[in-house]
Amino acid sequence: MKLGRLNHIGVVTPSIEASIAFWRDTMGAEVIREPFDLPAQGVRVCFVDTPLGAAGGSGGPQIELIEPLGEASPIHGFLAKNPAGGQHHLCFEVPDIHAAKAWFEGQGKKVLGEPRIGAHGTLIFFVHPKDMGGVLTEIMETPKDAH
Template identity: 50%
Template sequence: MIGRLNHIAIAVPDLAVAVATYRDQLGAQVGAPQALPEHGVTVVFIDTGNTKVELLEPLGAGSPIAGFLEKNPAGGMHHICFEVPDIAAAVSRLVSGGARVLGDGQPRTGAHGNPVVFLHPKDFSGTLIELEQVRG
């Protein structure tokens, strides 16, 4: 069902500091910050050639990653994202197998303009999973 690994997301308390660290220390080519109010985050993508790293910073007090950063003040891995060709079929299969989709269960538009859903970490060995519909 899942396709390639699209990205690994790292929650950070200060996006500018994290971007500078990845750029200056690791020589990464970093993208421009992108505010995603509907997800409560500002993101920057780092393209590594075979996948991406997504740096996430809370956008507003109600950000879903604020709680994560309270527990992990220095930041850390937040989720991994896999590509799927048909998100509705993937969600149907997962739900019928007992997996929980977070939120209202309906896909929302993600940072790449594609439909995404998040799966409950307790159903996947403690790891928050994002599925992103990508065609082709």
């Protein structure tokens, strides 16, 4: 397998609204997308674009703000340990999600569940941080209209 593009960095927050204000007013983000719910995953998310260079705007990896949605959200445990929020996962793109799953499993890595539709509308899975140098890693199929 060849390392793909870093699509986004997942950052957990107790409040997406407060985090949007932080990224807009303190960090100076120019492009912040509309937040939306992912009920199947128990999260509400919001993507903040980063620029590729000094010209600003978009094109670099996004910051994915993640807030718990519902009482069964898997994010509650993270916030109990890190009440202010913090870095949660890294997401890399692959051309074929099923080939990627077979690759990681062949390397003895623990893939968490079957591929499912993620926040960008393509198939994703997560790999357990214990097998990935302590980094919870999301693998997502590159959107067909991207890049």
